Amino acid sequence: MSSRNVSSTSGVTIEDISLSFGQTEVLNGVNLEIMPGELFTFLGPSGSGKSTLLRAIAGFGPEPAGRILIGDDDVTHLPPWQRNVGMVFQSYALWPHMTVRKNVAFGLEEQKVPAREIGPRVDAALKLVGLLDLAERRPSQLSGGQQQRVALARTIVVEPRVLLLDEPLSNLDANLRVQMRREILELQRKLNLTTIFVTHDQEEANTISDRIAVLNDGIIQQVGTPLELYDQPANRFVAHFLGTANLIDGTIRKARGKTIFSTQDRITIPADGTGLKSGQECTAMIRPQSLRLSAGKSRAMKSTAQLRGAVEHREFLGHLIRYAVRVGKHLLLVDETHESGEAAYNSGDKVVMGLHKSQVQFLKA
Numbered sequence: 001m002s003s004r005n006v007s008s009t010s011g012v013t014i015e016d017i018s019l020s021f022g023q024t025e026v027l028n029g030v031n032l033e034i035m036p037g038e039l040f041t042f043l044g045p046s047g048s049g050k051s052t053l054l055r056a057i058a059g060f061g062p063e064p065a066g067r068i069l070i071g072d073d074d075v076t077h078l079p080p081w082q083r084n085v086g087m088v089f090q091s092y093a094l095w096p097h098m099t100v101r102k103n104v105a106f107g108l109e110e111q112k113v114p115a116r117e118i119g120p121r122v123d124a125a126l127k128l129v130g131l132l133d134l135a136e137r138r139p140s141q142l143s144g145g146q147q148q149r150v151a152l153a154r155t156i157v158v159e160p161r162v163l164l165l166d167e168p169l170s171n172l173d174a175n176l177r178v179q180m181r182r183e184i185l186e187l188q189r190k191l192n193l194t195t196i197f198v199t200h201d202q203e204e205a206n207t208i209s210d211r212i213a214v215l216n217d218g219i220i221q222q223v224g225t226p227l228e229l230y231d232q233p234a235n236r237f238v239a240h241f242l243g244t245a246n247l248i249d250g251t252i253r254k255a256r257g258k259t260i261f262s263t264q265d266r267i268t269i270p271a272d273g274t275g276l277k278s279g280q281e282c283t284a285m286i287r288p289q290s291l292r293l294s295a296g297k298s299r300a301m302k303s304t305a306q307l308r309g310a311v312e313h314r315e316f317l318g319h320l321i322r323y324a325v326r327v328g329k330h331l332l333l334v335d336e337t338h339e340s341g342e343a344a345y346n347s348g349d350k351v352v353m354g355l356h357k358s359q360v361q362f363l364k365a
Helices: 050-058 100-110 115-128 144-156 174-191 202-208 226-231 236-241
Strands: 012-021 024-034 039-043 065-070 085-088 162-166 195-199 211-216 219-224 246-255 258-262 268-270 281-286 292-294 305-316 320-327 330-337 350-355 360-364
Touching (some): 012 050, 024 050, 024 219, 039 202, 050 065, 050 085, 050 162, 050 195, 100 115, 100 144, 115 144, 144 174, 174 195, 174 202, 195 202, 211 226, 236 281, 236 360, 246 330, 268 305, 305 330, 320 350
Parallel strands (some): 039 195, 039 211
Antiparallel strands (some): 012 024, 211 219, 246 258, 292 350, 305 320, 305 350
């Protein structure tokens, strides 16, 4: 296999892509720019259109409206075998009657690569994924993780311009998923290969992605780095899908010369400097770890907002305790780091929650 660098790998441009199955619209005006050498993830719930978009890039399924470019080449109307992309399917799709070596060599043989080149390229690909010693086994003799590596080796051996991964870890158990996503990231970095990864698992997306596109109902909700999406979600859907969030609906108003966010049940949070106008309805997003619990004022007084409530219940999650605190009609989640020997709050305890305004994101209605 030849070495790669950023200048020799290709980015992907998606221009106003729409696609329907019969009367059902699956993608609606999707626009994306995926940079060369980037590990980019399509993230969303089932039915959001993420796998359909990936398959459209590969050339599978009905031809969409709009354009798809790989590098400078318009591939919208090309069949899959002329696009020079590699796709790893959720099911791995290995030939059960072939050895690992034969499975990996299959694509090269189909491309009519000279026989003298196939052996060294197959060995290089198997070595890259750590399976050279298992080259003569059949898929049924391998673990799920090893089968996944075979599928990766079979794909990268043909040196595609772009690697497409469609929920590749969904068939693996939790521990193996963690190991394999680390290996996929290491392999992608080593090859510097533009890679598009599809998943519905936000933890999976956060740990491996350079950037993420969050999809829902065939529309891109937001594009950004994992940190950007988590800390600065564009709307309620992104806030809720990327981790746990307290979402409080209210209105911006003026009080004593200051701008505040308030609700009908008297939750108030400073909103100076947000650019929101008086009378504007919006949603305050607060992550559970941004709230600080106290039985009195001592800890909360250092914060710019205080919310008073009562503990309804708690969950012990090992490294933290998650409390549900009733504040008016709202039930807010609060995450407190657990330390051995530290007393926990009980159901019914009156508490004060301290909050700094920098930890609140205001989402426009």
